[in-house]
Amino acid sequence: MSVLEIKDLHVSVETDQGTTQILRGVNLTINEGEIHAIMGPNGSGKSTLAYTIAGHPKYHVESGTIQLDGEDVLAMTVDARARAGLFLAMQYPVEIPGVSVTNFLRTAKTAIDGTAPPIRTWIKDVRESMSRLRMDKSFAERNVNEGFSGGEKKRNEILQLELLRPKFAVLDETDSGLDVDALKIVSEGVNRAKENTGLGILLITHYTRILRYIKPDFVHVFVNGRIAEQGGPELADRLEDEGYDRYLVDTNVN
Amino acid sequence: MSVASAKLNPVSPAMPTAEQHGIKEHSDGRFGYVPVQTRSARFKSVNVADFAAVTGREAVWKFSPVARFTDLTAGELDGSVYDYSVTDAPGVTVDWVDRGDPRIGTAGLPEERASANAWTSFERALAITVTGEDEKVLTLTRENLGSAPRAAHTIIEARPFSHATVILQNSGDARITENVEIILGDSANLTVITVQEWNADAVQLASHFATIGRDARLKHIVVSLGGSIVRVNPAVHLAGSGSDTELLGLYFADAGQHLEQQVYVDHIAPHTRSRVTYKGALQGKAARTVWIGDVLIGPGASGTDSYEQNRNLVLSEGTRADSVPNLEIETGDILGAGHASATGRFDDEQLFYLQSRGITEDEARRLVVRGFLSEIVQKLGSKPLEDRLHAAIEAELAVSEGN
Ligand SMILES: Nc1ncnc2c1ncn2[C@@H]1O[C@H](COP(=O)(O)OP(=O)(O)OP(=O)(O)O)[C@@H](O)[C@H]1O
Ligand SMILES: [Mg+2]
Numbered sequence: 001m002s003v004l005e006i007k008d009l010h011v012s013v014e015t016d017q018g019t020t021q022i023l024r025g026v027n028l029t030i031n032e033g034e035i036h037a038i039m040g041p042n043g044s045g046k047s048t049l050a051y052t053i054a055g056h057p058k059y060h061v062e063s064g065t066i067q068l069d070g071e072d073v074l075a076m077t078v079d080a081r082a083r084a085g086l087f088l089a090m091q092y093p094v095e096i097p098g099v100s101v102t103n104f105l106r107t108a109k110t111a112i113d114g115t116a117p118p119i120r121t122w123i124k125d126v127r128e129s130m131s132r133l134r135m136d137k138s139f140a141e142r143n144v145n146e147g148f149s150g151g152e153k154k155r156n157e158i159l160q161l162e163l164l165r166p167k168f169a170v171l172d173e174t175d176s177g178l179d180v181d182a183l184k185i186v187s188e189g190v191n192r193a194k195e196n197t198g199l200g201i202l203l204i205t206h207y208t209r210i211l212r213y214i215k216p217d218f219v220h221v222f223v224n225g226r227i228a229e230q231g232g233p234e235l236a237d238r239l240e241d242e243g244y245d246r247y248l249v250d251t252n253v254n
Numbered sequence: 255m256s257v258a259s260a261k262l263n264p265v266s267p268a269m270p271t272a273e274q275h276g277i278k279e280h281s282d283g284r285f286g287y288v289p290v291q292t293r294s295a296r297f298k299s300v301n302v303a304d305f306a307a308v309t310g311r312e313a314v315w316k317f318s319p320v321a322r323f324t325d326l327t328a329g330e331l332d333g334s335v336y337d338y339s340v341t342d343a344p345g346v347t348v349d350w351v352d353r354g355d356p357r358i359g360t361a362g363l364p365e366e367r368a369s370a371n372a373w374t375s376f377e378r379a380l381a382i383t384v385t386g387e388d389e390k391v392l393t394l395t396r397e398n399l400g401s402a403p404r405a406a407h408t409i410i411e412a413r414p415f416s417h418a419t420v421i422l423q424n425s426g427d428a429r430i431t432e433n434v435e436i437i438l439g440d441s442a443n444l445t446v447i448t449v450q451e452w453n454a455d456a457v458q459l460a461s462h463f464a465t466i467g468r469d470a471r472l473k474h475i476v477v478s479l480g481g482s483i484v485r486v487n488p489a490v491h492l493a494g495s496g497s498d499t500e501l502l503g504l505y506f507a508d509a510g511q512h513l514e515q516q517v518y519v520d521h522i523a524p525h526t527r528s529r530v531t532y533k534g535a536l537q538g539k540a541a542r543t544v545w546i547g548d549v550l551i552g553p554g555a556s557g558t559d560s561y562e563q564n565r566n567l568v569l570s571e572g573t574r575a576d577s578v579p580n581l582e583i584e585t586g587d588i589l590g591a592g593h594a595s596a597t598g599r600f601d602d603e604q605l606f607y608l609q610s611r612g613i614t615e616d617e618a619r620r621l622v623v624r625g626f627l628s629e630i631v632q633k634l635g636s637k638p639l640e641d642r643l644h645a646a647i648e649a650e651l652a653v654s655e656g657n
Contacts, residue, residue, distance in 0.1 A: 054610050057602070082612035094607040098625025107621065108611035143625070160611060 002032040002069055002085070002167045004053075004200060009064035011045075011052050011225075019060075022048045024225035026064070028202075030168060033194070035201045037211060037236060040222030041244045046204045047091055049222075050172045053202075054088040055081050068168070083112055085167030089157035089174050091204075096144040101156070102126070104144045105163060112164050129162045132192070134185050150177035158189040161199075168200045169193070175210035187213030208240045223247040292582060293518060293548045298363040302374040305367040314366045317544040317576050319512055322483060323457050326431040327367045331405040333375035337398045345386030346418060348394065350378040357381070357409050361435035362463025362489050369461040372431040375405035382420055384412040384444065391419045391636060397426035401455070406432035410446060414439035414467065419636060422448040425480070428456040436464035438472055440494060445473040447634060451646065452481035460486045468494030468523075475634060476532075478505040478513045479646055489518040492526035492555070501530045503545070504630040504643075506650045507573070509538030516546040519562070521555035530562035533630050535623055535650075537569035547579045547593065556587040566597040567626050569619070620651050 011023035022045045030036050040046055052059045053066060055078040066073040068084055076084060096104065105126060110116045117125075130139065133155045145153050154174050161169055171190065175183055187210060193199050203214060211219075211233065219235040221228045221244070228247045229235070299305065308327045310320040320327065340348050358379060364370040382394065410420055416439070438444055450458060458481055466472050478484045490499045505513040519528040534543045545564040566575040579593040600622060608618035627647055634640050 054606075056606055077615070078606060078609035079612050079614050079618075082610055088610055090607070090610075094601075094603045096604050096607065096622065096625060098628040099621050104608075104611075104621070107613055107617065108608075111612035111614065111617070164611065 087166035343392035412442035503532035536573035
């Protein structure tokens, strides 16, 4: 049974004004097959947590640990983390000119598995995943994310999630910019991945609407660089009604 | 002129240019652009004695390491015929012709001393004559030019309505200055691809002159990978109404290499169209590239449409890429004219994205570079050549990584 464990994580970033503290002691344990939703106001550090797990070089870990099945994730390079089973569906996926989706997917799959996937089944897998995500065949020959709409970029992230079969996925606002139909399609993709591989999920969102399709086991309220409260799915509904004022007042008082 | 040239001392290769550190884009060159001299007014002569000795301060030489090839600009040259090999293509002939061949001098004339020296010195010209409306590909390979300074003159004539791709494949040793005249009859459709994969010590100074007839189309591609100093300067005259040209370039400079291209598009006739896209990568100590793009839209060239761009990807410290677009417009009636020039380093976010999918940093870099250059490779239109160049780019990257 896989487990991703984050302990007392403090993270800073260099800005023009100097070093800014963003994460201030994050504690979070995700077991295989669990879905954790993280909700919190803009700028509270949700993406920073996501990027830090993935190993983005801009974010400096001041203290704390991240472990995957007891292995020190923070000691791994970005690509080694992915090969160890971590996946980040990005809030703003990047365009890669001149690199086709097909070529990119095959290269990534080969890197993650350590061997090239058998050509026949691989092509079939890609085609089926794309069709389930309602991505037109023509996307395979297009350059990665180049000229994709916001929703198309998000589908492309979930396509990779399905094909690369990680142990844990961080979904950073995968729901934003999706209309209802796309939201359903993308959610189904996430649920399929979970069913097929026992994926553990950290789902970052501002809205409860995606939680109608992807049912969280736990909901965490993220404020000012740490988890301010956690609970079950009912916490999400309360947040939707009440907003984050209660937590923000708390921090202001301190 | 005197003020400008006084400032143009040979620049130290270590000195960074503005382009090295940032991206600049221009969408319309009509504003804020003052050409030093109208390009069409440059002095021309086929006689080397008409040009003063090269100092390195001249507009055409100011970016080049002129001291390293005085033999080609000032010395005596071997102008005799040389070995080549050529593939068969129906309707295409390849022959040595005399200096009196009526085609010689019809596509353009030398504007600098190395070009004039070649013109003065060549004994016979190699003429590639294309006929026939069916598409065909001809590859002419030069690999035994040797390392003594020599001159050459090539004619590529596409007769009216003919259709072909001519690949000039260059490898081995060379110290050569040469002229290539490309003549397109009305409605001809010609692709010329010149590939430079010379040995590491080679020096090549090439001027390509093209004249394009009515409704004819020239695709001209310069691929420079190997050689110590490689300078290929294409000048295309859109002489016939409705003529069209696409000028593409791809270069990869590694340590100590100087790769240069001065592109000139001369819109003479109305309704002419040009697209210029040059892309380069630089890696290694003192890797050096130069791109100058002059576009002139003459007074008779109404309804023209032109766009030129140069993009450079800097892969390591200590390289220098110069990128100079110039646009002169002498008619008020144009469809469009624009240019862009950008030189930048790897995009860290692209690398992070690829690595976050398990791809190693080295492979991510390779993907990004290959992707960057593939825009040009994909336009070669010859699958075997595309595959070969992909492999050659891979090899360049492998060498760079080994450093
Ligand atoms: N690379 C960076 N450089 C400078 N500041 C940064 C950087 N990344 C994040 N920050 C700052 O850190 C804080 C947290 O940002 P982060 O993107 O993690 O928030 P978020 O919770 O994901 O917000 P949102 O809901 O808007 O996506 C913000 O104040 C942001 O400006
Ligand atoms: Mg965010």
